Amino acid sequence: MTGKAIITGGAGFIGSHLATRLKAEGLELTLVDNLSTGSRDNISELLDDRCRFIHADACEALADDKLWDGVGQVYHLAAAVGVQRVIDDPAAMVHNNVEQTAGVLDAARRAGASVLIASSSEVYGKCPVLPLREDMELVYGPTTASRWSYGLTKAIDEHLAIDMHRRHGLRVVITRLFNTIGPRQVGHYGMVVPRFVERAVAGKTIDVYGDGTQTRTFCNVRDVTRAMTELMAKDDCFGRVFNLGSDQRITISELADRIIKLAGGTAGKRLISYEEAFGPDFEDPAHRLPDTTRIREAIDFKPQITLDETLTELIKLRREQIAAVAASAGGGG
C-alpha cells in the first residue's frame, strides 16, 4: 500500500499498534497526540522520515491544511478513555470527545480523505439483550450517573459521522470496539487486564469489582488493528457501523483466576463493591457480547490470537519490565 495516513491518538495503546501495521504496509504516517494518556515511548521506535509525530490536540493539528497534502486516510482514535477518568472529570471528557471528533470529521471532509472512527461498545449502555447488534436500541442510565457520559459521547460521534457521510459523501467507517487488550495498555485508568496482570505478577491480591459474574470479551489489539485497515480498504463499508471484538465471553472472576494461574498462582483475589471502587451511583452492565455477523460478512473477521496467548505475552512483558527497572536501579547504585 502507498500513500499517506494520519492517526489521531497515535501515541496511545491502539494507535501505536495501528501505526506499526500501517507503516509496515508502506504508508507514510503522521501521528497526532496530546499525550494526555499516550506516551512518546509507545512510538519512539517508529519515528523517522516516514513517520512523524505532532504533539497537539487532534482537531487543532488537523485544521492546518498543509498537514493534509497527499493524505488519503485518517484513523481517529484520540479520545479521553478509561472509567476512572470519566468519573473524575466527565465534563472534560465530553468536551474532548465530541469537539475533537467534530473537528476531525470537518477537516477530513475538506481534504476528501476517508475516516475511521473508533467508537465503543459503551454506546450500547446497559442494553440487556445479547448478543449486541449494531442496529439495536441503546439504553442508558440517568444523567446523574456520570459513567454513561462516555458512551453517549461516542454515540454523538457516530451521529456526526453518519450525518457527514449522508450529507457530504464523507467516506467514513465506524468501529464499535469491545475490550481490546495487548502490550502497552496501561491499568491506571481502570482497564481490567493490565490491572490484573500487574497485581498477579507482583503476587498481590486482585480486586474484582461487584460479584465477579459480569462477562466481557477480550480481543488482541493486533486482530483489532488488522480489521480496521481491512474495513477502510472496502468501499461498501463506508457509512456503516461495525462491532469489532471477540465473541468469546469470560466472567471477570474467571479472568482473574486465569491470570493468576498463568502467572504462577501465588496471587489471591477478593470481591469489592462498585460503590467502594467508584463511589455511589455507579452501574456496570452485567454482560457485553458483540454480534459479529456484520463484520464477518464484510471482511471475514475472525480473531487469530487467543485470550491465553495474549495473557501469557502480557505476563512475560510485565516480568521483563520489572527486571529492566531492577537492573537499571542496580546499575545506577
Ligand SMILES: NC(=O)c1ccc[n+]([C@@H]2O[C@H](COP(=O)([O-])OP(=O)(O)OC[C@H]3O[C@@H](n4cnc5c(N)ncnc54)[C@H](O)[C@@H]3O)[C@@H](O)[C@H]2O)c1
Ligand atoms: N482499549 C479499548 O478496549 C477500547 C474500547 C472501546 C473503544 N476504544 C477507543 O479506541 C480509541 C483508542 O483507545 P486506547 O485504548 O488506545 O486508549 P489510549 O488512551 O491509549 O489512546 C487514546 C489516545 O488519544 C490521545 N488523546 C486524547 N485526547 C486527545 C486530543 N484531544 N488530541 C490528541 N490526542 C488525544 C491520548 O493521549 C491517547 O494517546 C479511543 O477512541 C477509545 O475510546 C478503546
